[in-house]
Every structure is written in C-alpha cells, then in structure tokens.
Amino acid sequence: MIPSMVRKQIDNFSLEQICLSGQCFRMKQEDGEENRYSLIAGDRYLEIEQQGNVNTFYCDEETFEHFWKDYFDLERDYADCIGRINPRDTYLADAASFGAGIRILRQDLWEMIVTFLISQQNNIVRIRRCIQNICEAYGEERTDGRGRLYYGFPKPEALAGLDEDALKACNLGYRSKYVVRAARSVVSGEIDLEAVRRMSYKKAREELLKLFGVGEKVADCICLFALHHLQAFPMDTHMIQALNAHYKRGFPNRRYKDIKGIMQQYIFYFELFGKK
DNA sequence: GCGCAGGTAGAGT
DNA sequence: ACTCTACCTGCG
Numbered sequence: 001m002i003p004s005m006v007r008k009q010i011d012n013f014s015l016e017q018i019c020l021s022g023q024c025f026r027m028k029q030e031d032g033e034e035n036r037y038s039l040i041a042g043d044r045y046l047e048i049e050q051q052g053n054v055n056t057f058y059c060d061e062e063t064f065e066h067f068w069k070d071y072f073d074l075e076r077d078y079a080d081c082i083g084r085i086n087p088r089d090t091y092l093a094d095a096a097s098f099g100a101g102i103r104i105l106r107q108d109l110w111e112m113i114v115t116f117l118i119s120q121q122n123n124i125v126r127i128r129r130c131i132q133n134i135c136e137a138y139g140e141e142r143t144d145g146r147g148r149l150y151y152g153f154p155k156p157e158a159l160a161g162l163d164e165d166a167l168k169a170c171n172l173g174y175r176s177k178y179v180v181r182a183a184r185s186v187v188s189g190e191i192d193l194e195a196v197r198r199m200s201y202k203k204a205r206e207e208l209l210k211l212f213g214v215g216e217k218v219a220d221c222i223c224l225f226a227l228h229h230l231q232a233f234p235m236d237t238h239m240i241q242a243l244n245a246h247y248k249r250g251f252p253n254r255r256y257k258d259i260k261g262i263m264q265q266y267i268f269y270f271e272l273f274g275k276k
Numbered sequence: 277g278c279g280c281a282g283g284t285a286g287a288g289t
Numbered sequence: 290a291c292t293c294t295a296c297c298t299g300c301g
Contacts, residue, residue: 121284122281123281213283217282217284268282
C-alpha cells in the first residue's frame with residue numbers, strides 16, 4: 001500500500017523556524033534527511049517534507065483537513081500580520097522579516113501545561129530531554145507509519161498517582177512536584193481543562209495561575225501555544241532585555257492588541273537566533 | 277568551582 | 290507592592 005500524502009504550497013511557513021522558536025518541543029529535523037521533519041502531538045505522529053514553499057504532509061487528506069491544517073494555523077494570513085507592523089519600528093520589522101516562517105501552533109492543552117512547567121529556569125536542550133524522558137516512562141507506546149516505536153505524551157492519569165519527587169528520575173529536578181500536582185489537579189477535577197479551553201484569555205489565564213508552579217510567564221505560554229489566545233505576550237528574561245533595549249517607552253500594546261503573541265514570537269526568535 | 281538556563285513560591289521588608 | 294532566595298541539573 002502506498003502511504004498517503006498531502007502536498008500544499010504554503011507561504012510564511014518554515015518548519016525549521018517553528019521547530020526552533022521554542023513553542024513545540026516534539027518536532028525535530030530528521031538526521032540525514034535534509035528537509036524532513038517529524039512531529040509528535042499528543043498521540044499523533046506526522047512526517048513532513050519541506051522544499052521551499054512546497055510541503056508534503058505524510059497523512060491522509062481527511063487527517064490533514066481535520067487536524068494538521070488547524071494545528072499549524074495554516075488558515076491565517078501571516079503576511080497580513082507582518083504588514084501591520086509600524087514601518088518606523090525597524091527593530092520589529094527586522095525581527096518579523098527574520099522569523100516570517102513562524103506560526104503559532106494549536107497544541108494540546110495538557111501537553112503545554114507540563115511542557116512549560118518544565119521549561120522554567122531550564123535550557124532548551126534539557127527541556128526536550130525531560131519531555132522525552134517522561135514520554136518514555138509514562139506515555140503510551142505507539143508505532144509510526146514505518147513501524148518505528150514512539151511514545152505519546154503521558155496522560156494526567158498516568159502521572160497523578162506518582163510520588164511528588166518521582167519525576168526527578170526523568171531529570172525534572174524541583175519541577176517534578178509541579179507536574180505531579182498539576183496532574184492531580186486535572187484528575188481530581190479541581191481544574192477542568194475542557195472548561196479552560198472555552199474561556200476567554202483573561203479567564204483562562206486566571207484559572208491556569210491557580211496551578212502550583214504556574215506563574216504569569218508560564219500561564220501566557222500555555223494561553224498562546226495551546227489556547228491560541230494571540231493577545232498573550234509571555235515575558236521571559238529575553239523579552240525583558242529586548243523590551244528594555246528597544247522599547248524604553250513600552251511595547252505598543254494597543255497597535256498589536258489582537259496579535260501580540262505573534263509579535264512576541266518574532267522578537268523572541270530574533271533575540272535567540274537573529275544576532276549574527 | 278561557579279554561574280546560569282525561556283520562573284515561581286514563600287518569606288521578609 | 291516590592292525585593293530576595295531556594296529550588297534540580299547539566300554544561301561552559
């Protein structure tokens with residue numbers, strides 16, 4: 001049987017940039033295969049090949065239309081967002097031009113809660129390893145299209161019963177208890193993820209802040225990368241530095257009110273990878 | 277050895 | 290309302 005695939009031309013879409021922009025820790029470039037990426041989202045596995053603006057998604061049409069199109073936010077016109085940048089703001093214009101291929105994904109809520117709990121005071125290499133570790137230890141085994149084994153993301157139920165320090169074995173360090181307690185909060189119904197999904201940005205943020213270990217930065221990352229609240233503007237150390245250097249009179253929140261999160265990603269990515 | 281990496285909770289002013 | 294510090298771990 002020939003594996004099914006979907007081929008699409010898409011502008012402003014760079015898998016490399018999405019992969020590096022630090023919002024998705026389960027997408028990686030396949031070694032030895034230059035333009036090929038693999039991605040695990042929840043329990044789904046996808047391979048994509050990217051040559052210029054031609055993208056081949058290795059899945060059937062139905063799955064692409066129903067899931068991945070939405071996941072990668074392919075319906076949104078990012079050129080239009082970039083076009084809204086104040087031309088006199090050369091810093092933001094440069095950042096956006098550098099990161100034009102970034103897209104804000106629509107990732108799984110539970111997965112983002114755990115991922116960004118792990119991200120605090122941590123570096124990207126280790127974050128990826130931590131996630132890989134908990135998936136291998138507590139995620140369900142699955143096989144991809146080529147018969148290779150991979151692990152889904154551990155469900156709250158799989159983590160809720162653990163000792164608070166159990167995930168230190170997965171290199172989470174002091175973040176172990178944050179993750180275990182979050183799992184308990186979900187399983188006990190103390191926080192209702194389905195309800196959070198339906199909430200406004202303000203309400204969802206408030207709700208997420210109730211979780212032990214979730215502060216403002218992590219709550220905003222979850223709002224942006226899982227709930228697609230584009231008003232969210234996560235402030236981490238890099239953003240504080242960038243805003244101090246380039247927006248002494250404050251970031252123009254009003255102008256970008258409904259797409260601040262996209263601008264945040266351009267700045268963040270530019271700060272990390274754009275400087276020579 | 278020491279400081280830091282995409283923070284946060286808790287205690288102390 | 291601020292400011293300070295401990296917190297795991299690995300890497301330079």
